[in-house]
Amino acid sequence: MRRPTLPLIGTVGVLALAVSAFTFQGPASSDQATRTSAGQMSPSLQLPGEEEDGGPAEPADYLTQKFTSGQEVTTAQIKQAVQQAKTLKPGDGTWELVGPANIGGRVTDLVVDPTHPDTLYIAASGGGIWKSTDAGNTFEPAWPSEYTQTIGALAMGSDGTLWAGTGEANPSGGGLTYFGDGVYKSTDGGKRWQQWGLTDSGAIGKIVVDPTNPKNIFVAAAGNLSGSASERGIYRLTNGGKDWRLVLPTPNNTTGGVDLAIDPTNPKRIFASLWDHQRNSGRRLYGGVGSGLYRSDDGGDTWKRLENVTGRHVADSTGTGLQSDPGLGRIGVALAPSDPNRIYVISGTTMGADKGFYVSDDGGDTFVPSGRAGGNSGFEWWFGRLWVDPKDKNHVFNADVNLRESKDGGATWAASSGPHADQHAIQWDPNVPDRVYLGNDGGVYRSDANGATRSWIHATYEPWNQSYHLAVAMDDPNRLATGLQDNGSNRTWTNTAGPSDLTQWNSYGGGDGHYVLIDPSDHNIYYECSQVGVCSRHEDANGSSRTIRFGKRASSRITTDAPIVLDPNDPSILYFGGNILERSTDRGTTFTQISPPGDFLTGPVPDEQDDKGSYGGLYSAITAIGVAKTNGNTIYVGTDTGRLWKTTDLGANWTEFTGKGLPVRWVNSIVVDPANADHVFVAYSGYREGDYAANIWETTDGGNGWQNISGNLPNAPIEMLAYDQPNDQLYAATDFGVFYNKNGKKNWKRFGNGLPNTPVLDIKITGDGKTLYAATFGRSVWQIPLPQK
Structure with a gap:
């Protein structure tokens, strides 16, 4: 049995793929540009409380104290954390891709x-x-697999140089997008890359290169959606140097650059859009007074705001057009290469509705409303892109759920x-x-x-693929299921021979695929959920298959990634988490509420987390469930509001552990020792609050006492845990990769070689204990052999 012998240790850190500054230094004034260097990484600096050999010496709550006390976490500390992750050398074994590769x-x-x-x-x-x-x-x-894998923008100069901006500027609705560590360039077709500055930009929305001078580059730095980022706005690089100049600052620390367009006949004329947006665990504000459309006529030295709209678009309920307004959301801009005086603009509202589509024939001096470019999806913050046919100024595409096309200059549109679904790039x-x-x-x-x-x-x-969750049949390590972002739930019932076999994965559920399960007693019974707990059971028999949608549930609030869990004692029993815990004894056909109604487990939705848009009702819900194998009446439940509970009598009574030194953060994973109902591991994430502390906690006495066992883990959200009880080995899926801890020892180790540097959202051990599978959020599913005694 694991014993709570680990000291409370940890260091300040951040996601490897999501490096971003936690402090905002404030934009320069409109008449004062600033510079930031793209030089080499700062020398390794000793952190407060760190030993000279780089080993952590501070308590693990050091980072949490830094956040809650409002002290700054510096860029040097963030870079140090990245180096910390690299010092955790990989162990034996090599990760192998198993797909999907055909989706x-x-x-x-x-x-x-x-x-x-x-x-x-x-x-x-x-x-x-x-x-x-x-x-x-x-x-x-x-692109090197060891670099951050989150890429937001790509451009090529006339000299063949490739420019890449890390970090995605498209904020999600119910899921996650990740941040990066600046701009890179390659002069040999992507064989080698150099980091080229803007390391504190969080995310890059767009890169454009001067078509007449490939040494002049413009970048739209979007910032960090949930945390602070010191580099926001429109930056310019000239003469092939490394000093980026902030040429269009932002008016506040929630605004960043998101789109750019350059006139191919007059590259001194540049259009740019700024976007005011932010989110926390529950609330999305995807618009604000900082949003706006701008033009420079002198190569970026000075900028003019463009808001001269004649008339009112039919979708604009406020009539404010492109003027600064709390309801002005994301703006996309494009010009016609065959007639650069033809400018197209699409805009949305804070909540994602269409706000207006405008056309200019005088280079942006004036705009007139035109047709309904958007498809009324309500997700304008996910798109904000327009593309014009280089040979026909009247042929335009607009990004939406369906690709929207106009052949008459935007007057009429069709799919x-x-x-x-969900368009992002055209060329x-x-x-x-x-x-x-x-x-x-x-x-x-x-x-x-x-x-x-x-x-x-x-x-x-x-x-x-971006995989949210993973399941493996206990009697067949080659039967896998995974839930994929916007690509449904997918399965492979064939031998996972690697990516050369493109027939191995096929869909069995739609939408955004989330939780998937395979019945451990009968692999012909399996489950899938799409967003917000729309779940079904699938049964294969005699060469045919049937689908049974889950029965009615009583929950009034359900998170996007709503958890479903099979009872390890009886696979016909299934648990579903909304704002209440619900139990089914007939594999999801019917459900019974077993926790008190309303906000008992989750607490009410705090005002600052209350989303007033289409994503309201997703926060303040259960996010993790752990059922004891030795006692089916004992269940642990965690919520996105940071509350942790236990019942030992199947929901008749509940004990709360919140306030016993545990972090008040989103509960991502609960694992109950299959041999001991009092031995439990819990993983937390503060990602949506800009808190990147690593948090894994353990109890050996049923929750009376808790120990932070994060140890030397790089500080990044812990997404999922898996416990190999016979070998007393704990595995942690993190935004840095997969790590393991043996026999409760002090130090964690990186597991295996060759896993790309992208978030790992789920891990599963096969029934024979020989293989570990990892579901990554961007590089599909991987496998590695587990060490055998």
Whole structure:
């Protein structure tokens, strides 16, 4: 049995893939530009309370105290934390990709190489950069796997230099997006990359390169959605140097740059949009007074706000157009290459509704409302992109759930059918007439008919899925199921032979795939959930399959990633977490409430966490459930409000552990020792609050006492835990990778070699104890052999 012998230790740190500054230094005034260096990383600095050999000496609550006391966490400390993660050397074994490789995941940007036929590069949200040399059919990596894999923007200069901005500027609704560590460049087609500054930008919304001088670069730095970031706004790099100049500062510390467009005939004329947006655990404010559209006519030295709209768009309920307003959300801008005086603008509201679509024929001096470009999705903060056909100024695409197309300059719109939902990137191929590439939440598509409806061809090899959860059959380690962002729930019932077998994964559930389960007593019974707890049971028999939707549940609030758990004592018993705990004894057909109604377990929704938009009702809910194998009446429950509970009589009475030194943070995972109901591990995340402390807590006495066992783990959210009880080995899936702790020893170790540097949201041990699977949020699912005695 593990004994609570670990001291409370830890150091200040942050996500490897989500490096961002926690302090905001304030923007420069509008008439004063600032500079930031892109030089080498600062020398390793000793942290307060750290021993000279780099070993941690402070209590693990040191970071939490820093946050709650409002003290600054410096850039040097963040960089030190990244180095700390690198010192945790990987153990034996090598991770191997098992897919999916045939489905595709979110593509945030793409560029076509004009000098090499059929060649393009794409940026995947959590999957790095990939290169295709066969017109977007298959892809190979063009980005180091050890670098942060979250890419927000991609551009290519006329000299062939590739520019990449790390960190995604598209904020999610119910899920997560991750942040980065600045701008990189490659001069050899993605073989080698150099970090090139803006390391405290959080996320990059757009990069544009001067078409007449590839040494002049503009970057829209979006900032950190949940934390602070000292580099926000529009930055300019000139003469191929490394000093970025802030040329368009932001008016407050919740605003960042998100879009750019440059006039190909007059590169001194640049358009830029700023976006005021922020979120915490429950509330999303995806608009504000800092949002606005700007133009520079002198290469970025000075800027003018553009808000001269004649008339009122039919979607604009306030009539404020592009003026500064608390309800002004994300703005996208594009100009027609064949007539740069034709400017198109799309805008949304704070809550994501359409606010207006505008057209200018005088270079942005004046705008007039035009057609309804948006598809009324309510997700304008997810899109905010327009693209104009380089040969036809009246042929325009607008990003939305469906790809929206206009052939009359935006007066009327229709959907270009065929591609997957949620569009993010388009570029025409200058070498092939009517060829255009599209990137969306389903991967990469190509049209050789200028984007005509039903002309889109999907790539066949693109292994960059974002996996929320994972299940493995206990009697067959090759039967896997995973829930994928915007790609439903997918399964492989065949031998996981690797990515060359593109038939191994297929869909069995839609929407955003979340929790998946496989019945340990019968692998022909399995489960899937899409967002907000829309769940079903699937049963295979005699060559056919049937689907049974979960019965009615009493919960009034359900988080996006609502947990479902099978009772380890009886797989016909299933638990579902909303704002109350619900129990089914017939595999989800019917449910019974077993916790008190209302806010008893979760607490009420705090005012500062109360979302007034379409995502209201997702916060203040159960996020983790642990059922004891030795006593089915003992259940542990954790919530997104940081509350932790236990019942030993199947819900008749409850004991709360909140306030016993435990962090008040989102509970991500609860694991109950299968041999001892009093021995429990709990993992927390403060990611949505800008708190990156590593938090794993253990009790050996049923919750009377708790010990922080985070030890030397790099400070990053702990997403999921898995416990190998026979070998007394605990595994932690984190935003830094997978780590393990043996026999309750002091130090954690990185597990295995070769796992890409992207968040790991779930891990599972096979029934035979020989393999560990990891579900990554950007690089699909991986496996590694477990050490055997």
